[in-house]
Amino acid sequence: MAARIAHCHCGQLQIVTTAEPYAVVMCHCRGCQQRTGAPFGVGAYFELSDCNISGQSNAYVRTGASGSNFENRFCPDCGTTVYWLTPFHPEAVGIAAGAFEGDDLPAPSRSVWESERHHWVDVPTEDRWIEGRNGPRVGD
Template identity: 35%
Template sequence: MTARKATCRCGQLTVVCTGDPVRISVCHCLACQKRSGSAFAAQARYPDAQVCLTGEFREWSHTGDSGSRATFRFCGTCGATISFSNESLPGTTAIPIGAFADPAFPPPLFSVYEDRKHNWVAILGDAIDRYR
C-alpha cells in the first residue's frame, strides 16, 4: 500500500497518508486563494482512517463561501497548513499537495469555484473530470 508523507515547512508537524486519495482537486475560491497565498489551492483528500497526524498543531475554523464550515490544522511554529476537514465532505481529510513536496504527485482532476479562477490559469484535468 502506498504511503505518502507531508510536512509543514519547519518539519515538526507531519502527516502520513496511506492508500490513494479519494479526490485530488484545486479550489479557486477567495478563501483558498488567501489561505494558500496563490491563485488557487491544490489538495488531496483521504479517508480519515488513512491519515495519521503527528506533532503539535493549532486549529482554526471558518465558514466558507459554500456555507459549510472547515477546520484547518496548522503548525504553530511556521504557520503552514498541514490538513483540513470540511463538514460538506465528512469522513475525509484534505492535505495541501505542496506539503508532500513531491513533483510526481498525481495531478488534480477536479476544479471548483472556477467563476473565481484567474483568467491565466488552466487546470488540465478540467476536461477529464472522473469525480462527477
C-alpha cells in the same frame, strides 16, 4: 504502496498515509486563494482513518464558499497549513498538495469554484484531461 508523507515547512506537523487519495481537487475560491497566497489551492482528499497525524497544530475555522465550516490546521511554529477538516465530510481530511514529499501525487481530477478563478489561470479543458487519471472538469 509506499507511505506518502506530508508535513509543514519545519517538519513538526506531519501526516503519513499509505492510501491513495479518493480525489485531488484544484479550488479557486477566495478562501483557498487567501489560505495559500496563490491563485488557487490544490488538495488531496483521504479517509481520515487512513491517515496518521502527528505533531501540534492550531486551528483557524472559517465559513467555506459552500457555507460549511472549514477548519484549517496549521503548524504553530512555521505557520504552514497542512490539512483541513469540514463537518460536511467528517470522515475525510484534505491535505495540501504542496505539503507532500515527492511528486507522485495524482494530478487534480476536478477544478471547482471557477467563478472565482483568476482570468489568467489556465485550467485544462476536457480534451486536455488525462484519460483514466482525471475526471471531468466541474464548476463552470
